[in-house]
Amino acid sequence: MSREFGRPPASSRTGDQLAEAPDGDRPSNPWPRLFAFFGVVGLTAVLVGYCAVSFASPPPRELKVEVAAVDAATPRFLPVTNFGADRDGFTFGAFLVLDPTGPAYALLSQAPESNCNLTWDATARAGDDLGAFVDRCSAARYDMDGVALHEGATRDLHRFAVSRTTLNYVVDMETVRLGACRTAGASGCSQPGEVLEVTVPKSALPAGFPAD
Numbered sequence: 001m002s003r004e005f006g007r008p009p010a011s012s013r014t015g016d017q018l019a020e021a022p023d024g025d026r027p028s029n030p031w032p033r034l035f036a037f038f039g040v041v042g043l044t045a046v047l048v049g050y051c052a053v054s055f056a057s058p059p060p061r062e063l064k065v066e067v068a069a070v071d072a073a074t075p076r077f078l079p080v081t082n083f084g085a086d087r088d089g090f091t092f093g094a095f096l097v098l099d100p101t102g103p104a105y106a107l108l109s110q111a112p113e114s115n116c117n118l119t120w121d122a123t124a125r126a127g128d129d130l131g132a133f134v135d136r137c138s139a140a141r142y143d144m145d146g147v148a149l150h151e152g153a154t155r156d157l158h159r160f161a162v163s164r165t166t167l168n169y170v171v172d173m174e175t176v177r178l179g180a181c182r183t184a185g186a187s188g189c190s191q192p193g194e195v196l197e198v199t200v201p202k203s204a205l206p207a208g209f210p211a212d
Contacts, residue, residue: 061200063106063171065096070169072098075120075133075144077109078171084204086110086137090117092205094160094171095133097144106160106171107146108209111135112179112188113154115207118142133157146179153182155189158209176200178210 063078070076075095083092094106095118109118116137126132126143133142140150146157156179161172178196181189188210190196198210 061173061202063094063096063173064168065171066168067164067166070096070098072100074122075107077120078106080173082202082204083110086116088116092117094173095120096162096169096171104162104164104169106162107133107142108158108160108176109133110158110205110209111137111140112157112208113140113152114138118157148179148182154186155179155181155183173200 063080065076065078075097077093077095079091079093081091085091093109095109096104096106098104110116111118114135114137116135118133118135120131121134122131124130124132124134124141126141126149129143131144132149133144133146135141138150140148140153142148142157146159148154148156158179159177161175161177163170163172175197178188178190178198181191188208201209
């Protein structure tokens with residue numbers, strides 16, 4: 001039997017595998033997916049925080065009306081459905097008034113004594129001037145400043161603060177300044193020498209707001 005020297009013996013193995021074949025389902029670089037995952041988590045956290053802050057800080061309650069839609073000579077009535085209505089179904093609201101000598105303001109339309117909704121009558125006499133807020137349920141009337149003109153009045157009308165932007169008048173409905181008291185011992189109004197403000201309810205106004 002002849003034997004060849006210098007040639008390795010034959011073997012059925014093709015050679016030892018030093019590493020496994022690469023897995024086609026496994027990405028060669030995991031960092032892009034990790035970055036994407038943490039990016040989604042971070043964005044979700046930001047959105048959740050924004051929603052929480054927005055829920056905890058609701059937008060202010062206000063009424064807006066375009067500057068061009070308001071006549072300086074005629075108070076503009078702005079109904080507020082949340083305030084409810086009087087016994088005849090007339091919705092309460094605020095009268096926006098433009099003062100030629102000062103800033104604009106708004107007056108609550110609820111009559112103090114009768115709890116009826118006031119209306120503006122351009123022909124009614126208010127002292128030496130024409131135009132007054134009148135109460136169809138009684139003889140009560142108020143001038144454009146909300147000052148009571150009738151006998152037996154308990155107080156003047158409540159007043160809302162108004163600001164102006166380039167396009168709109170904005171009525172602040174968060175608080176209201178109580179009208180001046182007209183009788184001794186009256187409540188729900190500002191006594192002489194003081195200015196009281198109260199929070200405006202989010203539901204229907206009680207009779208004679210603010211109720212005792």
